[in-house]
Amino acid sequence: MNLIYDPWPWYVAGPLIALTMFVLLYIGKQFGMSSNLRTMCSIGGGAKYADFFKFDWKSQRWNLVVVAGAVIGGFIASEFMSNNTVKINPDVAQQLSTDYGIESAGEAYLPPELFATENLSDPFVLAVLILGGFMVGFGARYAGGCTSGHAISGLSNLQLPSLIAVIGFFIGGLVMIHLLFPLIFS
Amino acid sequence: MKYLSYLTIGIFFGIIMYKSEAASWFRIYEMFQFGSFHMYGIIGSALVLGVIGVQVIKKYNIKAIGGKEMNLHPKRKGVTNYLIGGIIFGLGWALAGACPGPMYVLAGAGYLSILIVIASAILGTFVYGVLKDKLPH
Numbered sequence: 001m002n003l004i005y006d007p008w009p010w011y012v013a014g015p016l017i018a019l020t021m022f023v024l025l026y027i028g029k030q031f032g033m034s035s036n037l038r039t040m041c042s043i044g045g046g047a048k049y050a051d052f053f054k055f056d057w058k059s060q061r062w063n064l065v066v067v068a069g070a071v072i073g074g075f076i077a078s079e080f081m082s083n084n085t086v087k088i089n090p091d092v093a094q095q096l097s098t099d100y101g102i103e104s105a106g107e108a109y110l111p112p113e114l115f116a117t118e119n120l121s122d123p124f125v126l127a128v129l130i131l132g133g134f135m136v137g138f139g140a141r142y143a144g145g146c147t148s149g150h151a152i153s154g155l156s157n158l159q160l161p162s163l164i165a166v167i168g169f170f171i172g173g174l175v176m177i178h179l180l181f182p183l184i185f186s
Numbered sequence: 187m188k189y190l191s192y193l194t195i196g197i198f199f200g201i202i203m204y205k206s207e208a209a210s211w212f213r214i215y216e217m218f219q220f221g222s223f224h225m226y227g228i229i230g231s232a233l234v235l236g237v238i239g240v241q242v243i244k245k246y247n248i249k250a251i252g253g254k255e256m257n258l259h260p261k262r263k264g265v266t267n268y269l270i271g272g273i274i275f276g277l278g279w280a281l282a283g284a285c286p287g288p289m290y291v292l293a294g295a296g297y298l299s300i301l302i303v304i305a306s307a308i309l310g311t312f313v314y315g316v317l318k319d320k321l322p323h
Contacts, residue, residue, distance in 0.1 A: 010227025013206030017228065018235035020199050025243070027191065028250040030257040034286040037311040044308075052315035062192045067290050069196015074294030076197065077204035084295075086210040089221035096215065110211045110283070110292070115299045126302065132282025133289075133303035135274050137310025140286060142271025142321065144261065147285040150272075151229055154261060156236025161261040161268045168272020169279060170218075176280035177218035184281075 004081050021152055029062060032149035034140035036060070036067050084109045100185040128184070143168060200291045209291045211283025218280050267323040278310075 021031040038053065039060040046053030078084055086109055093105035104111045112119070119125045140146040143165045145154060151169065154162025203209045206228055217225035242248070243256055250256045279285050282303050284292060289307065292300040314321075 007207050008202070008205040010206070010224050011231055013202055013208065014228045014231025014233075015235055016198075016202045017232040018239065020195060020202070021232075021236060022239055023195055025256045025258070026250055028252065028254050028257065033290075034311075037286060037308050038315070040308050041312045041315060046312055046315060049312070050315040050318065052318050053312075062189070065189050065192035066196035066199070069193040069198070070200035070203070070287060070290040071196075071294035072193070073197040073200015073202075074204050074209070074291035075296070076294075077201045077291075078295035081201065081205060086207050086212045088212045088216040089219075092216045092219050092221035093212075095219070096212075105212050109207075109209075109295070110297055114211065114283075115297050117298045120299055120302070125299075128281060129299060129302040130306045132278045132284075133306025134310040134313075135278025136282060136285060136289075136303070137278075137307030137312075138314045139271050139273070139275030139278055139310070140307075141311045141314040143268050143275055144271065146275060146287075147229075147279075148287055152232055152236060155233055156240045157258050157260075158237065158240075159261045161264060164265055164268040165272040165275075168269045169276040172273040172276020172278075173214075173218045173280040174276075175273075176277045177215065180277070180281075 005083055007082075007086070017152060018156075021148075021156065024066075030149075031153045032063075032145055033067075033070075034137070034146035034149060036063050037137050038141060039064060078109070082109075100181065102185075139172070199287065200294060203288050203291045204295060209284065209288035209295075214280060214283040264323060267321070270322070 024031045039057045042053040042055065042057040085107055087106050096102040096105055102111050102113050104113065114125055114128060143150065145162070145165065147169070150162040150165040155166060207213045208225065208228055213225055216222050240258065243258070248256070284300065284303060286307065289300055289304050293304065
């Protein structure tokens, strides 16, 4: 097994994510990624439009530095530690290809059908990216957190609101994949 | 010096997200198709260790660096905003195949189109902030 190039199995990644959370707790912070989106709105002058963005965003600068690190981490991993392909369950890959014409499973990290730069001129692709991003940002703030803040930090602290949010994440995800994908992509 | 540690944590986190393929649209799709244990294993094992660790912290009253309390505040009680917000988030997560951590990781990996997703997520956050008082919580 090639430790550098092969994908990391779940039993390596999961514990390392828990470690990330505990290191942040130990240095007096908490693990939560979507709050950075609110910070960016405040930096961009959001306080003029809503009180929600009137807060001491400077106290959140540390988390923006974590974001900068994540960007660098993505660069390092994709450039030096990966062949940038993702092998998924062959049945799922086959289904993606037959039903939706997404044929890049096993050959790419993200489907070029949706993420290739030249496809940005396709209004359908652009709409998928904008709508997806919008719902992630809106939903994360409405729910008070995302996968890191609720599914990892909140559930680790046995918070019932986080469990409700995570159940919501899965309801939304299952509805999108099983009910809406057939309408959107075929 | 402090900022260097935040940056290091971010780099570490970014590499984990990319190398575990949790940042891949394909893995998110496969998860919601129940096609593999992979994503459930990642979240589940992080969670089991997280729950145990937080219980240990509370039982032995372990402090953060400098003797401060750890940031383990209870979440505000409620159902509506967590459920509706969660569902909207899930719809977007499955469609874009990326949540707020991996988005930045993918930007670093050179996928320019993810910048559209990030900008839209910022816009979504902004619209939430504007509408907040009119929404049921």
